[in-house]
Amino acid sequence: MATVADSPSNGTWVIALTFFVAMILAVMPMPEFAPVVLGYLRPEWVVLVLIYWIIALPQRVGIAVAWSSGLFVDVLLGSLLGQHAVAYVVVAYVASSLYQRLRMFSVWQQSMIVFATIGLNQLINFWIESIAGLTDWNIWYLLTSVMSAFLWPWIFLMLRYLRRRFHVS
Amino acid sequence: MENLPPGVAGQVTNRDEAIKSLFLEETTTGYKMVGFGILSIVLVVVDHLSDYLDEIRAGLTVIATPVLIAADLPSREANEIREMFSTRGDMRSQIGELRQELILLKAKTEKMAALAAENNRLRGLLGSAAKLQDNVLVAELIGVDPDPEKHEVIIDKGSREGVFVGQPVLDAQGLMGQVISLSHFTSRVLLISDPSHSVPVQVSRSNLRLIAQGTGVTNSLELVHVQDTADIQVGDLLVSSGLGKRFPVGYPVGIVNKIEHDPGRPFAIVTAVPSALLDRSRHVLLVFTEKELARIPEVSSDGDGR
Numbered sequence: 001m002a003t004v005a006d007s008p009s010n011g012t013w014v015i016a017l018t019f020f021v022a023m024i025l026a027v028m029p030m031p032e033f034a035p036v037v038l039g040y041l042r043p044e045w046v047v048l049v050l051i052y053w054i055i056a057l058p059q060r061v062g063i064a065v066a067w068s069s070g071l072f073v074d075v076l077l078g079s080l081l082g083q084h085a086v087a088y089v090v091v092a093y094v095a096s097s098l099y100q101r102l103r104m105f106s107v108w109q110q111s112m113i114v115f116a117t118i119g120l121n122q123l124i125n126f127w128i129e130s131i132a133g134l135t136d137w138n139i140w141y142l143l144t145s146v147m148s149a150f151l152w153p154w155i156f157l158m159l160r161y162l163r164r165r166f167h168v169s
Numbered sequence: 170m171e172n173l174p175p176g177v178a179g180q181v182t183n184r185d186e187a188i189k190s191l192f193l194e195e196t197t198t199g200y201k202m203v204g205f206g207i208l209s210i211v212l213v214v215v216d217h218l219s220d221y222l223d224e225i226r227a228g229l230t231v232i233a234t235p236v237l238i239a240a241d242l243p244s245r246e247a248n249e250i251r252e253m254f255s256t257r258g259d260m261r262s263q264i265g266e267l268r269q270e271l272i273l274l275k276a277k278t279e280k281m282a283a284l285a286a287e288n289n290r291l292r293g294l295l296g297s298a299a300k301l302q303d304n305v306l307v308a309e310l311i312g313v314d315p316d317p318e319k320h321e322v323i324i325d326k327g328s329r330e331g332v333f334v335g336q337p338v339l340d341a342q343g344l345m346g347q348v349i350s351l352s353h354f355t356s357r358v359l360l361i362s363d364p365s366h367s368v369p370v371q372v373s374r375s376n377l378r379l380i381a382q383g384t385g386v387t388n389s390l391e392l393v394h395v396q397d398t399a400d401i402q403v404g405d406l407l408v409s410s411g412l413g414k415r416f417p418v419g420y421p422v423g424i425v426n427k428i429e430h431d432p433g434r435p436f437a438i439v440t441a442v443p444s445a446l447l448d449r450s451r452h453v454l455l456v457f458t459e460k461e462l463a464r465i466p467e468v469s470s471d472g473d474g475r
Contacts, residue, residue, distance in 0.1 A: 020236065023236050024236055024239045024240045025240075026315060027236065027237060027240045027312060027315055028240040028243070028315070029240070029241065029244055029312060029313040029315075030313070030315075031244070036317050039316070039317030040317060042315055062198065062201070063198060063201040063202055064201065064205070066205075067205040067208075067209065070209070071209075071212075071229070072229070072232075072233060075226060075229040075230050075232075075233045076233050076236060076237070077314065077315070077316070078314065078321060078349075078350060078357050080212075080213045080216045080217055081212045081213065081216040081222050081225070081226060082208070082209035082210065082211070082212030082213040082216065083209075083213050085205070085209040085212070086205075086206055086209035086210055086213065089205045089206050089209060090202070090206065092202070093198060093199070093202040096198050097198065128213055132213075132217050134365070135318055136318075138318065140317075
């Protein structure tokens with residue numbers, strides 16, 4: 001029993017799978033008939049999953065995982081290499097310095113923190129893109145963090161169920 | 170401790186480790202953040218200012234291809250299911266329509282071949298270079314950029330099929346955009362409606378040369394620097410002018426739908442509707458112009474000669 005719980009690869013595939021699914025959701029095309037505004041309502045799936053795993057298993061998922069998933073998202077979205085990586089690293093730093101407090105919070109209080117963190121993520125991405133001259137400020141960007149905060153409780157419950165079901169530790 | 174059974178002693182050390190792992194060493198997290206942060210920013214700067222990272226991006230894109238394909242599955246399946254549930258009668262009438270269309274198009278092509286031959290003969294008489302037919306490669310859309318601000322799509326042909334950066338992309342109705350980055354199996358296409366994209370066009374009625382800029386809205390292009398006295402009307406067809414040497418001459422780009430003369434502004438405000446179905450076409454054509462086709466054997470023969 002102890003050896004199973006101690007083996008460092010316990011449930012790595014569960015973590016990898018949740019990231020994989022989050023990335024699929026992040027690039028899934030909207031249906032053609034959907035209005036353009038719906039595009040801004042897409043939550044930051046990968047950041048949500050990242051925040052969950054940092055709170056749950058800070059000794060396994062941290063800055064390095066954040067950086068590599070960010071780089072992968074950059075490739076998927078065709079953004080500047082390193083752009084999402086730096087944003088995710090900052091998010092991971094915030095989450096891993098707050099994880100003990102976050103564990104004590106109720107799920108809606110966590111949502112508030114998620115709102116702020118994903119807002120920071122959006123802001124960093126926007127800064128880099130605007131310095132590179134690739135985008136203009138658009139108030140709709142904030143919808144992403146609103147939507148992410150709104151979805152957080154369900155994501156949290158689902159990932160916690162997965163973690164307990166597969167004994168990821 | 171000696172009196173305790175070995176299992177309990179194991180539990181104690183486990184708990185110690187568990188407690189230790191409860192508290193992350195915050196200083197290493199800080200160092201890591203700074204390290205990875207600086208690394209990422211260096212990557213961003215290098216990627217923005219140079220193309221050294223294109224190879225790395227192409228390699229990583231190959232790894233990312235399964236994600237793109239998985240993300241495209243639902244819409245692909247939806248299409249297939251829709252086809253599965255269409256009735257036999259529907260299918261038959263559709264086949265009938267397609268046959269009729271095919272006959273019409275064939276007739277048009279026959280006429281076109283004769284016209285092209287005549288055109289080349291006349292050009293020969295004038296002493297100018299003959300216009301050849303462009304070769305095309307059919308590709309399928311496998312992804313759309315999720316950011317509504319960016320009008321980019323991903324297609325399922327890459328450097329393996331000879332696609333190159335800057336290659337023009339068409340659909341059945343008109344010009345769609347150009348290839349901006351490549352990997353082995355896929356490539357990314359910037360659509361003409363992206364705010365960072367411009368196409369040199371000319372009005373097919375009056376040969377007036379203009380530039381059509383993307384607006385960030387799929388069904389609208391903006392014509393910049395149109396003089397108030399310019400010979401342009403609502404309903405005029407815009408075709409690519411071939412200036413700028415990126416897009417081949419004569420492919421339809423859009424139809425002028427609004428002209429506004431504002432006395433307070435130096436230029437008229439003119440917008441056009443793109444001819445291509447930018448947000449609906451699933452199948453696109455990659456164009457190999459004769460110049461590109463000529464370049465490929467030239468390079469290989471050079472390589473053989475040395």
